[in-house]
Amino acid sequence: MTAVVEIEHLSKAYQRGGQVVPVLQDITLTLQTGDFVALMGPSGSGKSTLLNLIAGIDAPDSGLLRVAGVDITGLRESELAQWRAEHVGFIFQFYNLMPVLTAYENVELPLTLTHLSRRQRCEHARLALDLVNLSDRADHYPSQLSGGQQQRVAIARALVTDPTIIVADEPTGDLDRVSAREILDLLESLNDSLRRTIIMVTHDQAAAECAHIVRHLEKGVLTDKIEYPRERAQA
Amino acid sequence: MIYLFRLIARNTLRHPLRTLLTVLGIVVAITAFGLLRTTVDAWYAGAEASSASRLIVRNKNSLTFPLPLYYGAKIRGIEGVDSVSAAQWFAGIYVDKKNFFPQFAVDPRTYFALYPEFVIPPEQMKAFLLDRRGAIAGRKIVEKFGWKLGDQIPLIGTIYPGTWSFVLRGVYTGANSRTDETQFFLHWDNLNETLKKVAPDSANQVGIFLVGLKNAREAPLVAQRIDAQFRNSRAETLTETEKAFQLSFVAMTEAILLVIQAVSFLVIAIIMAVMANTMAMTARERRREYATLKALGFPVRFIAALIIGESLFITCAAGALGAWLIHPAAAYVGRKYGTIFPIFNVSDDTVVMAMLATLLVGLVAAAGPALQASTRTVSEGFRAAG
Ligand SMILES: Nc1ncnc2c1ncn2[C@@H]1O[C@H](COP(=O)(O)OP(=O)(O)OP(=O)(O)O)[C@@H](O)[C@H]1O
Ligand SMILES: [Mg+2]
Numbered sequence: 001m002t003a004v005v006e007i008e009h010l011s012k013a014y015q016r017g018g019q020v021v022p023v024l025q026d027i028t029l030t031l032q033t034g035d036f037v038a039l040m041g042p043s044g045s046g047k048s049t050l051l052n053l054i055a056g057i058d059a060p061d062s063g064l065l066r067v068a069g070v071d072i073t074g075l076r077e078s079e080l081a082q083w084r085a086e087h088v089g090f091i092f093q094f095y096n097l098m099p100v101l102t103a104y105e106n107v108e109l110p111l112t113l114t115h116l117s118r119r120q121r122c123e124h125a126r127l128a129l130d131l132v133n134l135s136d137r138a139d140h141y142p143s144q145l146s147g148g149q150q151q152r153v154a155i156a157r158a159l160v161t162d163p164t165i166i167v168a169d170e171p172t173g174d175l176d177r178v179s180a181r182e183i184l185d186l187l188e189s190l191n192d193s194l195r196r197t198i199i200m201v202t203h204d205q206a207a208a209e210c211a212h213i214v215r216h217l218e219k220g221v222l223t224d225k226i227e228y229p230r231e232r233a234q235a
Numbered sequence: 236m237i238y239l240f241r242l243i244a245r246n247t248l249r250h251p252l253r254t255l256l257t258v259l260g261i262v263v264a265i266t267a268f269g270l271l272r273t274t275v276d277a278w279y280a281g282a283e284a285s286s287a288s289r290l291i292v293r294n295k296n297s298l299t300f301p302l303p304l305y306y307g308a309k310i311r312g313i314e315g316v317d318s319v320s321a322a323q324w325f326a327g328i329y330v331d332k333k334n335f336f337p338q339f340a341v342d343p344r345t346y347f348a349l350y351p352e353f354v355i356p357p358e359q360m361k362a363f364l365l366d367r368r369g370a371i372a373g374r375k376i377v378e379k380f381g382w383k384l385g386d387q388i389p390l391i392g393t394i395y396p397g398t399w400s401f402v403l404r405g406v407y408t409g410a411n412s413r414t415d416e417t418q419f420f421l422h423w424d425n426l427n428e429t430l431k432k433v434a435p436d437s438a439n440q441v442g443i444f445l446v447g448l449k450n451a452r453e454a455p456l457v458a459q460r461i462d463a464q465f466r467n468s469r470a471e472t473l474t475e476t477e478k479a480f481q482l483s484f485v486a487m488t489e490a491i492l493l494v495i496q497a498v499s500f501l502v503i504a505i506i507m508a509v510m511a512n513t514m515a516m517t518a519r520e521r522r523r524e525y526a527t528l529k530a531l532g533f534p535v536r537f538i539a540a541l542i543i544g545e546s547l548f549i550t551c552a553a554g555a556l557g558a559w560l561i562h563p564a565a566a567y568v569g570r571k572y573g574t575i576f577p578i579f580n581v582s583d584d585t586v587v588m589a590m591l592a593t594l595l596v597g598l599v600a601a602a603g604p605a606l607q608a609s610t611r612t613v614s615e616g617f618r619a620a621g
Contacts, residue, residue: 049614057530057613078534085532096527100245105238110531112238157531 003066004165004197005031005054010063012049023049025220027063031199031213036191038208039201041217047201048169050217054199055088055167056080068164085113089158091168095150097142097157104129104138107156114161128156132186148179155186159196166190168200172207184210239537243544246521257513258553261596264506265557265589266564271499272585273565275492280578282481284413288451289349290458291480292444295471301440302470309464310444315457317449320345321441323423327390327399329380335575336376338390340423343371349447352410353418359384359405367425369404373416375573377406395430395437415577446474503592510600514546518604525608526616535609542608546601547594554593558586 012024023046031037039047052058053065056072065073068087075083090096097106108125116124129135132152142150151171158166168187172180188210190196200211208214214226247254276283292310294300304321311319325338343364347353355363355371362384363369370388382388386403401421409416423441430438448457458474465472475483485492518525525538561581569579611619 052614055530059612081529081532081534083532084530088530088532090527090530092527094523096523098242098524098527100242100249101238105241109238112236113532 002033003030004033006066008064010060012060023220027222033197034195036198036211037213038211039215045217046220047217051167051169051201056084087164089163089166091154091158091171093170093173095154099142102139102141103153106153107160110161124160128160132156147175148182151183165197170201243548246545247548260509261506261553262557264502265554266560268499268502269561269585269589270564271495273581275495276582277576277579278485282478285477285481288448289477290446290474291477292472292474295473304439313460315449315453316446318447320349320445323442326393329390336417336419338419340421340426342423349445352414353407354410355405355407363404366404367422368402370401371405371407371420373418374406374408375416412580417577507596507599510596514600514604518542522616523620526613530613539605539609542605543601547597550593550597558589
């Protein structure tokens with residue numbers, strides 16, 4: 001196994017009204033390829049901030065941050081954007097699909113940043129939609145889909161570029177129990193059969209149980225680590 | 236690239252009513268801008284069309300004071316003068332005051348030789364010369380009043396009392412689009428003979444002399460010679476080129492022109508504010524989408540292009556329509572107020588300026604939102620979107 005995420009002594013603070021508010025303090029964490037990690041903790045503990053740092057959409061104040069073998073703290077904004085396009089798949093709480101694009105177009109969108117031909121893009125996008133079981137909704141706009149279906153489109157969009165890591169910030173936070181279960185099953189199978197590395201922030205115990213590593217954040221500090229044996233995750 | 240255009244096109248139609256109203260506003264603003272600029276041009280049209288090789292001699296005290304007829308012969312003898320003609324403002328009313336058109340009593344043989352831009356068919360010219368009560372009118376007023384050759388045209392005198400009747404003997408057309416086709420010419424002889432009988436004091440006088448030059452470059456020199464000739468005489472003269480003469484009329488109304496010009500720019504400024512507001516509103520609503528695109532790895536310039544593209548798409552489509560509408564709108568105004576603005580032509584400059592103004596509106600309106608969207612980091616973008 002190789003480390004995809006290496007974090008050492010990472011700190012991050014925000015300025016608020018002239019005051020410095022520490023959000024993450026001295027975080028050290030390593031994730032291996034194929035890991036499915038759940039980040040838990042109370043509201044405001046810094047879960048999203050940590051996830052954003054790993055995903056390269058926010059910058060730390062100090063510490064080491066290597067993701068997919070790249071020290072992303074040293075990248076310029078344009079390089080970072082390219083790096084994200086190549087290595088990170090995003091799943092958001094509120095799906096964040098482009099409302100003016102169809103399901104198919106939303107999935108194809110990130111592929112336009114690659115060197116794939118139009119035909120290859122089409123193949124990849126169809127395959128990804130197939131994987132989330134939404135081939136029959138390819139021409140539907142987000143407003144014509146349920147929340148669970150939209151999130152499945154978002155998952156297709158996140159995996160279509162074959163990214164090194166998939167980050168998910170409360171992917172079931174806006175869904176009912178049944179839809180949430182569908183999404184979790186989907187993420188589990190992505191991790192199981194496709195060996196995707198997934199980092200997921202969640203408040204939901206059921207969601208956390210899909211992961212095989214659960215980390216807790218408490219006021220910006222990583223506390224305990226629970227590891228479930230793989231067999232259990234697969235059960 | 237394909238997605239850039241797809242997103243711009245579909246984003247534009249996301250709020251059809253808002254887009255439609257914005258487009259409507261820009262169309263109206265650009266057309267109004269074009270009409271206002273054309274109005275300014277129309278004001279200067281007389282001066283633009285005037286010849287540099289003609290001088291106008293008038294009474295130094297005031298244009299309303301006449302000059303003695305015998306000055307004509309003296310001017311003809313001055314060095315550099317090629318030909319001399321005379322004209323007298325008639326100021327008759329045709330049926331109603333609002334039917335205004337300029338009327339001049341002229342010496343036809345010399346006058347039309349000096350003004351080749353008034354094109355008259357030879358047989359009509361012959362008929363006019365043979366009829367002392369004859370008149371020649373410009374094509375536009377002939378069409379406006381539905382006159383035909385041979386028609387009696389009554390004019391109620393204001394300077395010269397009584398009702399005067401003229402017979403339309405000829406219709407002139409302009410040699411080019413800048414020629415005023417709303418003038419009306421009658422025989423100065425006819426006017427003078429009548430004056431001799433009813434108002435002998437006013438006889439043998441003309442309003443202005445028109446001087447053709449041998450060499451246009453000598454204009455200032457010849458003007459000086461003419462004025463020197465009549466210095467200290469009963470009626471001193473003021474001689475200037477036809478252009479300067481026309482511009483002195485424009486100068487009287489310069490303040491109005493400045494206002495019109497200011498309003499034309501104000502219209503652009505207002506529509507710029509409207510468009511900027513629309514774009515700010517639009518970009519605000521799409522912060523989440525911009526943040527998402529950035530997270531997915533789309534570069535800053537893609538986001539900027541999305542915003543600027545949408546702004547330019549709306550403004551340019553509307554601006555093109557507005558610029559295209561300037562011509563029919565000007566044609567309408569020209570027809571309706573042809574006697575106030577004999578020349579109401581849309582210049583290419585006006586259309587180009589309207590297009591540039593449109594482009595400017597589009598760019599300025601998008602600048603703020605584009606800058607903001609591209610400098611915000613992804614996490615800031617999501618936080619701002621809530
Ligand atoms: N851009 C920012 N500017 C200022 N403060 C911020 C910013 N982003 C996050 N914070 C603060 O940092 C702290 C951690 O925020 P974060 O979003 O990481 O928490 P979280 O654990 O994800 O909470 P939740 O469960 O509510 O999503 C909070 O107090 C938040 O207000
Ligand atoms: Mg959060």
